[in-house]
Structure formats: C-alpha cells, structure tokens
Amino acid sequence: MTRDLMKILAFLKRDFLSEVSYRISFIFQIVGIFFSLLAFFFVTKMIDPTTEGLNGIPPFEWLLVGLAFQYYFSTALYSFSAKIRNEQLLGTLEAMLVSPTPTSMVIFSSAAWDFTYGAIRVLVYLLFATLVFGVQLHTNSLGALLLGVLLTFLSSAGLGILSASFILYFKRGDPINFFLSGLTTFFGSVFFPVEQLPVSIRWVSDCLPITWSLRIVRGSLLQGLPSSELHEALAYLLVLTAILLPLGILFSRVAIRKAKREGSLVQY
C-alpha cells in the first residue's frame, strides 16, 4: 500500500516538475480564471435570480460552482486517455510498462496530477469567489461535502478509465469523451438548471454523476443545507460510482489484454 502510494506521489512529482517548468503558462491560467469569472459576474447580472431551479442561489454563485466542477469532470474524462496518448507519443509508455508496476497502476497514476490540478483549480475558483466577489460559503455540512467530492472523484475516474480503455481497445479517437462531455455540459446543470429542460428528457440528467455532485456542492456550500438534506444526492452518486468505477476497471483489463495480444499497447 505504501509502495503504491509512493508510486502515485512519484507521478505527481514528475508532472509537477514538468508543470512548473512552464511557469508563465501556469500564471496565465490563474489570470484566465479570474477574467472568466469577471465576465460571468457581469453576464449573470442579466439573469433573473428567481429562475426555476436556481433554488434561491444567486445566478453568479450557481454558475461559478457549475464551472469549477465542470472543469474537474472534463479533466477526469480526458485525463486518462490524454495521458496514455501523450506517453505513447513521448515513447515513455513502453519504459513504464516494462517495469514491475502493473499496467493498471500506470494508467491510474498517470492522471494523478491532472486530478490534483483540477482540485487546485476548483479551490482557486472558490478563493476568487470568496475573496474577490464576496461569495458567502457555508461549512455546516462539511462531512457530506467531502464525501460528495470523494464520490465525484471516483465516479469521474470510472468514466475516465472507460474512455482510456476505449482508446487502448480501438486505437481510434474517443467518442466516449465527446459524447459524455456533451451530455455533461448540456444535461448536468452546469450552465442552466435542468428544470429549464422539457420534462420528457430530464431523466438523462439523473444518469450523470455531475448532476448529483453539483446538487451536493451547491446545497452544502451555497445554500448551507444540513447533511440530512444531501443524503438523496449522495445515494444517487454512490450508486453511479458503484457502477462506473468497476466497469471502468473491468474494461481497462479487457482493453489492456487485447492491446497486448495485438501488440498495439505502446503504439500510437
């Protein structure tokens, strides 16, 4: 266990060192977050705060949480497949896969930095929100919030691994990413409440982990709801995680086996 943890830390350190070697880019990204928030701050002034589905949350705050977590979800979706692709291009995948570290561990750990960086970005969003835009964040259901974030991480990792497996299996572009990214953005209550959609298609929203993640985060941080009122969303998220994560792991095993049989594991 400790050895596996040290391996994940080694991946984190490797990517951190690469990232800080592009210091300017890092600074520009932070500045970029600020300006996008500034734009949304003024855009949301045009939105009626009594719009159905906002649940009394001011539009800017509602959108801010959606934006922060949507980035996190996209990271999860693209990270595994993008990292594997990148390692194939760099020629480093073969060197990693010939090591005693299991292939599944290599794939999982390769996205560690992206997930960490995604979490840092979420924190930067929230910091700007509180320090610059005066958003009041609640902390009275912190336990439920943390559990929600953990389940968000696991369910999105499941989707990400599924997507990486697709690339390993078919050696083609990734329609899962394209499909899920579109679904998440449109049905996931990121930019507008699902209540604005026709009733007949709202069920799609219930099948996406991001919908429940955002309910938990908005409910906890912005509405200050007690944990008991977040149980339903947590239960849905738990069920989706229990389906997506094992499915991702299962498909990754099938894909790795097939790629090894075909000799395409390290090709791009």
Place this chain on the structure above:
Amino acid sequence: MSHAVEAFELKKSFTRKRSVKELLTHPFRKAEQIHALRGVDLHVRSGEIFGLLGPNGAGKTTLLKIFSCLVLPDSGRAVLGGEDTVHEARVKPQLGLVHSDERSFYWRLSGRENLRFFARLYDVPGREIESRIDYLLEQVNMVDAADRRFADYSSGMKQRLAISRALLHDPPILLMDEPTRSLDPASSLALREFIRERLHERDGKTIILATHNLREAEALCSRLAILVKGRVRQVGTVAEVRRWGIEERRYRFEVAAWPPRIDARCTVVADEPFEDGRRVTISLDADSSLDGALRALIAAGVVIRSCERLEPDLEDAFSRILKSEPAEDDA
C-alpha cells in the same frame, strides 16, 4: 547449463491495418495477417551476450517485446529466469529493457529526476534510490550531466541514461534493442566496451542484443541467432555462424618461396610478395586436411614462417543465410 531466457515454438501474427479506402471498397475482405514469428526456439545461457541478428522485419523487436511482457504470443512459451512471461509480476523484476528510442524520457526533467521517477516504478526501495542513482550515473560517466535537462543531452548521453534506467533494479537479464543505433562511432565503441567489460564480464548479466550491426554482434556476442522472416535460420557461436554453408577452409602462409606445384588437394587463391618472401592463401576442400597440406609443403622444401586460419566474414555468412531461405517463407 542453465538458461536465462528461452523461447519454445513462439508464434506471433499481427493484423495489418486497413485503410479507409480498403474498408469501403472491400468491407468483408479478411484483413491481411503479418507473421512476425513463425515458431521460434531459442535458449540463451545465463551470463552470455546473445545476439539477435536479422534484416528489418525479421521479428527481432517482436521477440524482445514478448520477452518484456509487452506483447502476448499467439502460441508457444517465453521463459525468463525460469518464469513464463504470462506471470508478469515474477518476470519483470528480472529484466531491464534498453530501447533504441531516444525519446523514452521526460525531456523537461533532468536525467536524475527521470531516474528518480523510474526508480519508484522499478520498486527500488526509497532509502536506496539516491545511492543507486549516484552509482549508476558514475558507471555510465554521467555524474556531471545528471542535473541537466534531458532535452540538452547528446544521443550518446541519452543512450547511457537509458542503460542506467534498465539497471535501476539491478536485473540479471538485459534486453537491448539496437542500443547503438543513433550513436557516432566513438560513442558506439565506448558503449560496446561498457556492455562487454562492466555488464557482462564484471556483473555477469545475461544480455540479449538485437541488432543489424554485424560488427557490433561480432565484437560483443558469444553466440548469435539469425532471424529471417520470423524463423531462426541459424544459431551458434560467431565462428560457427561465419562458417555456415562453407565447405572450404582457408589458410594463409608466410613462406620464403612457394613451389610451382605441391602434392596436396589445395587451391592457391592468393599469392603476393611479402617482405623478403611470399604470402599465400590456400583453400582446402572438405576432404583435405591441414596436416596433409603441411606435410606436402615440407616435403617440397617450403620454409613456413607462419600459418593462420582465415575466418570467413560474418557479413558473407549473413548474406548466404538470407539467400538460403526456403521459398515457403515468402508465402
């Protein structure tokens, strides 16, 4: 005699990728199979440098990938250190792979940072990582360049770092895929010396070297296998492979004078003045012996100053082996 690496009837085929045009014009046509290995048997002894020679597409890299657990064979078995390669967890700690691919590092990290990362993946215990890296960098003469970015390294330095990486966990078996491919002659020579003197003679590693550089194979390997279109055509010591397909033996004599005729079944293939005498090369067929030739020369009053056997060229042997390939392999 213990064997470090063995292959038993290994077969591997790949499906050739079809273009979009082919898919549209012949959607139901069966994809073409490329037979990379057609039943390879190999037995590499512990502690030897074994060369895998062959033209492009002979199956050398596929064989190394099967030994490295990167590719699964269609049939047959590959065994490293007594373990079947299907048991990755038991095989991988025993092997190190040196790629010919220069890119296989993180270019924005230093050599040392790269090795630290791979040391974790290769299960080097945390407290030993720094000392192991220092030791290896010293072994490959990279101490001064260790903290420079990998991107700034020369091809020779990149290759030496790749060898350090393969040695991080001190494996008994090293697989090297054309390790000197991108190196200049001086760097190639230095690397060959390192492989022979340190890795082979001092550390006793078993090394499988895939190359199409015949000189390199000749300089390093104790035994060779020549692979052609997925089949092992010849295995043996360098001398055995050189003599393959040759009935005659050639000897070079340095003599004071050569008689116009001698009573021995030999043919003079070269005769040239040398210092105050002559240098004569003779060819003996399979039925003739050197003893007989020597007796005939002495009987003819020839004063022999020296006599040496001329080994056939490996390049010629390689070419003979390629030409001898059975026709069914082309199918």
